[in-house]
Amino acid sequence: MAVVGATITNLHAIEKALVDAFEEWAENYVNDIHWERQFDDMTRWGWDGDEETQRKNGEPVGSPRDIYDLGKLYRSGVESFNFSRTNDGAEADWHWDAKNSSNVEYAWYVHEGTKYMQGRPFTDDISLPPSFFLRGPGKALLQQVQSSLNQIRR
Amino acid sequence: MNVIQLRNTINALLSLTPSLLGSYVLPNGTKIPAVYVVGQSSVPKEWKVEGLEAAIRQFPNMDPSAGVGIANVLKQWEVVLIQYRPDGAEMQQAMDRMVRRFPDCSVRFVQGTDISYERCRFIIPDREIRNLIVV
Numbered sequence: 001m002a003v004v005g006a007t008i009t010n011l012h013a014i015e016k017a018l019v020d021a022f023e024e025w026a027e028n029y030v031n032d033i034h035w036e037r038q039f040d041d042m043t044r045w046g047w048d049g050d051e052e053t054q055r056k057n058g059e060p061v062g063s064p065r066d067i068y069d070l071g072k073l074y075r076s077g078v079e080s081f082n083f084s085r086t087n088d089g090a091e092a093d094w095h096w097d098a099k100n101s102s103n104v105e106y107a108w109y110v111h112e113g114t115k116y117m118q119g120r121p122f123t124d125d126i127s128l129p130p131s132f133f134l135r136g137p138g139k140a141l142l143q144q145v146q147s148s149l150n151q152i153r154r
Numbered sequence: 155m156n157v158i159q160l161r162n163t164i165n166a167l168l169s170l171t172p173s174l175l176g177s178y179v180l181p182n183g184t185k186i187p188a189v190y191v192v193g194q195s196s197v198p199k200e201w202k203v204e205g206l207e208a209a210i211r212q213f214p215n216m217d218p219s220a221g222v223g224i225a226n227v228l229k230q231w232e233v234v235l236i237q238y239r240p241d242g243a244e245m246q247q248a249m250d251r252m253v254r255r256f257p258d259c260s261v262r263f264v265q266g267t268d269i270s271y272e273r274c275r276f277i278i279p280d281r282e283i284r285n286l287i288v289v
Contacts, residue, residue: 134217
């Protein structure tokens with residue numbers, strides 16, 4: 001007769017490793033790397049046309065143009081980054097609250113488009129569940145979790 | 155699913171009685187249903203849009219993953235409904251039909267403002283298992 005068994009121990013350490021991995025991912029990957037890539041690489045969302053346009057500061061820019069302009073929207077998101085641990089997990093959030101000259105938050109206009117420009121859905125890679133683990137952010141999270149769990153074994 | 159099948163489905167879905175689809179008015183006055191596949195070109199500028207338009211992106215986003223001897227391909231189609239009539243009331247019913255036809259879609263609704271038409275973007279996942287190509 002052969003008997004094979006397995007146990008799982010040190011659950012608190014595993015739980016802590018998962019939350020640590022999530023925090024590391026949210027702060028060092030999403031906030032420091034991912035958002036900058038989204039704002040910098042506009043080619044994935046098509047073209048506004050071939051005509052040269054001007055930034056808010058008057059600087060000419062070709063097409064496809066990035067969406068930095070004065071950098072208000074990008075900074076509003078990155079600087080609003082908030083991470084909090086709760087009794088049963090953790091939460092990361094960003095509030096893209098930059099306002100236009102009419103004192104209206106305009107992140108949604110950039111994200112979904114207006115009468116005058118195409119949308120640039122810069123949160124889709126994070127917020128669309130079906131493709132999350134197939135794209136950069138999801139893959140980075142899995143790697144971070146793997147790395148964090150490996151450290152427990154040592 | 156290919157883009158023609160998706161276009162036909164959207165057209166049929168939004169044309170059910172009561173029809174929610176708006177129209178393109180061509181330069182000669184002819185009206186056709188306002189369903190457009192956006193690819194290398196957009197809706198011709200000389201076409202006038204009335205009511206609710208459905209714009210379908212020609213090529214889906216594709217996220218592949220490898221299986222054993224297969225490619226597991228997640229395609230995500232993008233369909234945007236845009237209400238060009240400020241007092242139009244079709245959007246809510248159109249959204250209801252869309253989520254009941256594509257229950258696993260993601261929905262992004264934006265209210266109309268002075269710079270933005272009322273619009274709703276649907277991301278529709280479509281999974282396919284394809285044979286690997288070996289050359």
